[in-house]
Amino acid sequence: MSAAAPKAAPRGGRAAAGNDAAIASDLYTLTRFIEVYCERKHAPAGGGLCPECRELLDYAEARLRACPYDPKPKCKACQTHCYAPERRQRIREVMKFSGMHFVKRGRIDWLVRYFLS
Numbered sequence: 037m038s039a040a041a042p043k044a045a046p047r048g049g050r051a052a053a054g055n056d057a058a059i060a061s062d063l064y065t066l067t068r069f070i071e072v073y074c075e076r077k078h079a080p081a082g083g084g085l086c087p088e089c090r091e092l093l094d095y096a097e098a099r100l101r102a103c104p105y106d107p108k109p110k111c112k113a114c115q116t117h118c119y120a121p122e123r124r125q126r127i128r129e130v131m132k133f134s135g136m137h138f139v140k141r142g143r144i145d146w147l148v149r150y151f152l153s
């Protein structure tokens with residue numbers, strides 16, 4: 037697995053404090069996308085996320101916080117595929133599904149937030 041990145045260079049094992057805002061922003065968007073996906077696809081009783089989606093979100097958060105780059109690039113622009121293939125496939129499905137949901141609802145603001153932030 038190659039870790040080459042064009043702009044940001046890996047440094048140390050932990051994300052720097054300056055990355056906290058970027059991580060929080062990504063995590064917020066990610067959470068919203070997973071919430072919409074789970075609500076529509078799984079409709080867990082009692083609201084919230086089903087165990088499967090909760091686990092996926094926990095995994096995504098752990099990967100985010102473990103990002104070795106400073107400054108942290110947008111995950112979609114990053115050359116390091118830090119997600120395991122199976123998780124990566126699931127998160128892509130979530131992004132695709134919820135992205136369409138936001139488009140249909142006219143919630144372009146969420147897409148702009150995700151793609152341009």
Ligand SMILES: [Zn+2]
Nearest residue numbers: 074078086089
């Ligand atoms: Zn779910």
